[in-house]
Amino acid sequence: MDVNMEVKLATNQYKVLAPGEGLRLKSGPGRDLIFKVTGEDTGGAFDYFMVEVAPRSGPPLHVHYKQEETIHVLKGQYKVRIGEENFYIQEGGFAYLPSNVPHAFLNLTYEPGEIIVVYTPGGGHRFYEEFGPISRSGPPDPKVLAPLFAKYDMALLGPPLSPD
Secondary structure (H helix, E strand, O other): OOOOOOOOOOOOOOOOOOOOOOEEEEOOOOEEEEEEEOOOOOOOOOEEEEEEEOOOOOOEEEEEOOOEEEEEEEEOOEEEEEOOEEEEEOOOOEEEEOOOOOEEEEEOOOOOEEEEEEEEOOOOHHHHHHHHHHHOOOOOOHHHHHHHHHHOOEEEEEEEOOOO
16 A cells, blocks of 8 residues: 555544434435435545435436445335346345446335435535435436536436336
8 A cells, every 4th residue: 555645434533313313415306315424424435324215206327437335225115227137125125236337226116215325435415415406396407417427426327217
């Protein structure tokens, strides 16, 4: 390891939060995020956040070029696309989405869902700080979103998943 390279993977600042507490950000209509910790809290190591997923909703097909992602289902049933394959996961189910692999998910139920997402490395909250205001009034123009996705080492690849 290069001795001149600064690596900060941990922090000595602890955090304890009550249910519902954390950094609340928006991610499209009916998709609120509650970051329990961000990359700023973890020295860049990871983000840990809850996602409140609207019925029959989910993000568009996209890819992260530098972040790994996990999804752990707390409430709902989800269709998850990873690469070219579709998977169906229920409460308690889990999916690992490696970087450079296109992915999307969809809450298949008619009730609000909830998932836990972990990004590594951390810092994903910065994307949502910019994305939320653009997407709250409805699906934004992909031409507007493309530069934002690129700024955070991601690419928008297609529409959200369909239930069938």
